[in-house]
Amino acid sequence: MKALRFNQDATCCVVSPAPHLVSIYNCDPFGKCFELNNGSRDNNNKADALSQSVTTATELPNDVENNFVIEMLFSTSLVAIADKSQGPTSAKRLKIVNTKRKSTICEISFPHQITDVVMNRKRMCILLDSDQIFIYDISCMKLLETIDLWEDHFKKISTSDSSSIRSRSRRRKSEPVNSKPKMALSGDDRSILCFASYSSPKNNPDSFLLHDVVVYDTLNIVPINYLNSVHKGDISCMAISYDGTLVGTASDKGTIIRVFHTGVDADYDATRPLLYEFRRGSRPCHLYQLAFDRHSTVLGCVGNTDTIHIFDLKGHGANPGDGELNEDELLQANDESGDSRSRGTTGEPSRQIANFLTKRIGASIAAQNLRRDFAHINIDYAYGYCLGFPDEFPNQVYIASDDGKFRVYTLPSVTGECVLTKTSDFT
Template sequence: MLFRCNILAIVGGGRNPRYPPNKVMIWDDHQSRNIGELSFRSEVKAVKLRRDRVVVVLQNKIYVYNFSDLKLVDHIETIANPKGLCALCPNPSNTVLACPGVTRGTVRIELYDLRKTTLITAHEAELSQICLNLDGTRLATASDKGTLIRIFDTQSGQITQELRRGADRAEIYSICFSPTAPLLACSSDKGTVHVFSLTAEGSGQSFSSDPTTMGNVPSQSIPTHYSAGTAPRSGEEDGTENSKSSLSFMRGLLPKYFSSEWSFAQFRVPETRTICAFGTEKNTIVVVGADGSFYKAVFDANGECQNTSYSKFIQSDEDE
């Protein structure tokens, strides 16, 4: 969907797809018809939209088109990209695209307005997630190990902060920056959503006062066994600090693990594939699961996290 408006990009999938999986259909929901079509020789892995761009991700290539006339403006070679990893900055004043490079663990950043390309060696292992903040100044990455999330400056390519999700391997399903505060969240197959505090360097200190302005058309009870985790901290929202080991003062003598920054708040959900995002209300996080579940939680600077809303949009056989 193009922000919160009536334009959608549709790709066929499932057992009986309406459209071929190698085509992108641009659908106008007001007119109830296709207004554009892009065809490829291989399966489409992902599509990203903004007002002036359509980005299509294939297994080993990314195509960038003008939105107005679907004219090709760029194409990028990548390493094998079965997850369709790609991030497109939504800010109209900064055209930034991030995608896998041609070697394992690297990220390529296209700064189109500056006519500059930045290459970042983010991880030794394969990439599992990449995400840009709202204004495209910061990049968050995770590898298929799922233990660390690294934050980079998109112009210089320098790392600005490293966050630890956990000590054991995990598949990170999603990463998101808050559009209004120096915060970052991630969800994984461990069933825990982590909320981290970002430093001034990690956040880029650029926040929108209204995260809903990017769109052009406005558009039960909570299960008690999905309780929230806590990680007591102190300070207000913009002054929160991530948890650290009590031995972090010996960072020069002990392994890097002991100087890691851990999340200051956690929120438990079932171990299903999820995506997370910050809500429009202050200190809220929302989580949507592949099983049709929707969760909303509120957290404070002390790390206390509480479920406030739960809904189920898809009824499974077990629910009947």
């Protein structure tokens, strides 16, 4: 049994209950609504062929090799499937399948293997293991743009030597990479895409980190914002809110989760893009899913630990920038200290200098004042889990797990553990 993922509004869940078998379940009322079986392969059924190790674009906790990438389009009959189990050629082919008619609508071939697919009612974005993103108009499957993350990175640092850009790009692509780029697409018609981008420290231009975020307008095919160095390490997990206004990220350590404004709103303050910082825990872990609810009131995270954390986004708590002192405040503190000395004052330091020292010392302590979760779910970390926030029931959390269970939890009214209200079996 393998729990794969929920669709965008958590009305359906995709699981692999057995080898060669993938099932789609309705969440409410709970029940199987479709099944793809690869047990008997023939020429008329190749469009629906799925093999034994079925996974989704979301990286699974046991780090098995993903043989399939699957993405549903809300609760419609449209499903995108990339089959990696039939060899390199098949791994480069994306099939758009109508699950009701059990037929393939179209097939799209790519130059490299597919690692991720995201889509909404306007756009479909495909990420390849060559670090390229292909953007399609989903209404006619027309290719609108191709984004090469490495070419874009090297163009930023050098525009005078194109041959050097190409050679360095080829060299970097040939090297083993521990982290892979992540991307997330908003569910609404604005179709805001966020994806992790490479950057190099100034003191070490030959090193690369996936810790920048590009905010991209896929309707108008133009980048609209860049969030630089959102973590010290690589971005391991990413989620975007339904309306595209917020992006959540987690680093490869998995201890800190940050939420940023994407900049699509008119009142966006470019000097303060960071909205929230949360501490998941003190021990590093691998986070493989972040998820917002429909109205961006909560953010959930799932990793290879024994707890699923849910964070409050309603605005309770201090702004993450409150512990910092900007340049103007520092200059003002210095000026007032100088005035005090010119008047012959020999007592205690000025209040501004005292505040500065307090804030600076506090900021040097490693995130002890970051907000913790307001709700959590205790789990058995031996299994893999996926999480969904249903649009119809904003006070509930859906959990599907590799032990063959579908569970419904209720969020607490105060900080504490979620309450289990229903359990069903994937059969």
